[in-house]
Amino acid sequence: MDFDTVELSHPSHLSPSSLGTFLRCPRQYRLRYIDRAEPAFRAAELAFGSAFHAAFQAWLASIADGRVLTDEEVRERFKVELHAELHAPGPPILWKDSEASEEQFEALGEKMLAVLLTKFAAPDRVLGVEVPFELWLTEPESERELPPVVGAFDALVEYDGRVHLLELKTAARRWGEDQLRDNLQLTTYAQAIEERAADAELTLVVALKTRESAIQVERVTRDAGDQRDLLETIASVSRAVRAGVDHPVRSWQCRTCPFLGVCR
Numbered sequence: 001m002d003f004d005t006v007e008l009s010h011p012s013h014l015s016p017s018s019l020g021t022f023l024r025c026p027r028q029y030r031l032r033y034i035d036r037a038e039p040a041f042r043a044a045e046l047a048f049g050s051a052f053h054a055a056f057q058a059w060l061a062s063i064a065d066g067r068v069l070t071d072e073e074v075r076e077r078f079k080v081e082l083h084a085e086l087h088a089p090g091p092p093i094l095w096k097d098s099e100a101s102e103e104q105f106e107a108l109g110e111k112m113l114a115v116l117l118t119k120f121a122a123p124d125r126v127l128g129v130e131v132p133f134e135l136w137l138t139e140p141e142s143e144r145e146l147p148p149v150v151g152a153f154d155a156l157v158e159y160d161g162r163v164h165l166l167e168l169k170t171a172a173r174r175w176g177e178d179q180l181r182d183n184l185q186l187t188t189y190a191q192a193i194e195e196r197a198a199d200a201e202l203t204l205v206v207a208l209k210t211r212e213s214a215i216q217v218e219r220v221t222r223d224a225g226d227q228r229d230l231l232e233t234i235a236s237v238s239r240a241v242r243a244g245v246d247h248p249v250r251s252w253q254c255r256t257c258p259f260l261g262v263c264r
């Protein structure tokens, strides 16, 4: 593939995941977001995560609607979503584990949902699910407006009259201290929610894929230093994209990269 021709323009917008992609590998950012290259495959784990999210959000939406889904209905929703994700048109699904199958994912998801619905306290009120946001920041020195970071909050809910932004993840292991403290996506959410509701709390819910399914619930906080880091990162990534920075970062990640075939 010819990587000499680079579109020299600032990105019109960024997102938590495009920022993360650029920081991991600028070549992958270019292939995915500028060249819009067709990925060679979709990871089965991503399909699982999307289906799990959809089921959790359907449960929250049903609380808002006043007809709360039963646990069985939530699990059924998960299976329908998983099937749709795994059989959607587009690049083929790549199973990381050759033993894995749709049935195995169904069983895992049902077990994880059973734990989540038992251990996670239902909110008093659900204000919205998949709530879109835009975070507009300005570079202090140049007063240049940076490309907005756009995305969606998993859910805005209330406990005891206080707004909570819920972010759901599925993971093979518990999030460690460093990951909780430094995760840029959470920093973005923390700043975006602060602009909307100053005293809102950011709550991370991790549904664990461990043998004994469990959930990890963490209150996430960020300070002025984290906000400064975010601003500098957005400004720097924006300048780098504008300048055509698109070098490859060869690492173990290349083995599972859907753009490996077109990367050289």
Ligand code: SF4
Pocket: 025, 027, 028, 031, 248, 249, 250, 251, 253, 254, 257, 258, 259, 260, 263
């Ligand atoms: S194959 Fe490796 S270097 Fe190439 S885009 Fe993917 S992660 Fe980056």
